[in-house]
Amino acid sequence: MDNKAPVTVIGLGLMGQALAGAFLKAGHPTIVWNRTAAKADQLVAEGARLASAVGDALQASSLTIVCVTDYQAMRELLGASDIDLNGTMLLNLTSGNSAQAREAARWTEQRGARYLDGAIMAIPPAIGTAEAVILHSGPQSDFEAHKSTLDALGTVTYLGADHGLASLYDGAGLTMMWSVLNAWLHGTAMLRTAGVDAVTYAPFARQIAAGVAEWLPGYAEQIDSGSFPAEVSALEGDARTMAHLIEESEALGVNAELPKLIKAMADRSIAAGHGAEQYPVLIEEFGKP
Structure with a gap:
């Protein structure tokens, strides 16, 4: 596909505006639509074309990106009686969960559309740079057909045919992010009781986080094999250290x-007989409702 192919962006919140802006900067003819047309003013000044209606926006290019409030908003927009989805190629970059993504795929495909689901792992100012990771899931042929266009958004990644994978990876990334940040904040709170400020602690915390990240490939092999030999430490020993951390936190008033x-x-894992195994055995606790 011509890497300057036209592209449509429906939804012009901060992220939608960033997506459309990146396509314009990369030289793609860009068609936009938003319920509040004034949000397109700056993009139009930069060369975008404002479609008069959703249907016109869909027909204006071979790829339409939807970035609206939620999946329900997408269905309300695209499900109107005057909208013809037959033959359209949709990439939904609206935030949601994996069940919503799979249902959206069924819903759009029943109406004759091709459908990819996606997740944006970036803030709006990063769109259009390599730091912006955009995840995609759905038919690989559809992704490959439009990859040269999507490259304008950042580092585009294909995950697999299951439409729910982008949302699942998004969730997995968020739990990593918040867990690392919360652990850092807890440690910072502890050290502040001794007059150590966050700026002083941050390089040490970064070193610890990077070191732990190096364990992940080996721990992943244990999880996938279902075998957790205590090569470094046993969970029951880790639990004793956890008790010390709790005691220290409480003593500090943290x-x-x-x-x-x-x-x-x-x-709970130790009570189930896993005390002599290595930390990744906790996957069995995380895997429970």
């Missing part, structure tokens, strides 16, 4: 909810 949660899960 919130101990995070280490208590971690230890509660470890205690």
Whole structure:
């Protein structure tokens, strides 16, 4: 496909505006539509064309990107009686969960459309740079057909045919992000009681986070094989250290909810007979409702 192919963007919130702006910057003819037309003013000044209606926007290019409030908003826009989805190629970059993504795929395909689901792992100012990771899931042939256009958005990644994978990876990335940040904040709160500021602690915390990240490939092999030999330490030993962390936090007057949660899960795993195994055995606790 011509890497300057026209592209349509429906939904011009901050992220939608960033997406359309990146296509324009890369030289793609860009058609936009938004319920509040004034949000397109700056993009139109930069060369975008404002479609008069959703149907016109859909017909104006071979790829339409939808970035609206939620999946329900997408269905309300595209499900109107005057909208013909037959033969259109939709990429939905609206935030949601994997069940919504799979249902959206069924809903659009029943109406004759091709459908990819996606997730944006970036803030609006990063769109159009390599730092912006855009995840895609759905038919690989559809992704490959439009990859040269999508490259304008950042680092585009294809995950697999299951339409729910982009949302699942998004969720997995968010839990990593918040867990790392919460652990850092807990440690910062502890050190502040001794007069150590966050700026001083941050390089050490970054070193620890990078070191732990190096364990992941080996731990992943244990999880996938279902075997957790204690090559580094046993969970029961880790649990004793967790108890020390809780005691220290409470003695300092620092919130101990995070280490208590971690230890509660470890205690359940130990009670189930896994105390002599390595930390990744906790996957069995995380895998429960």
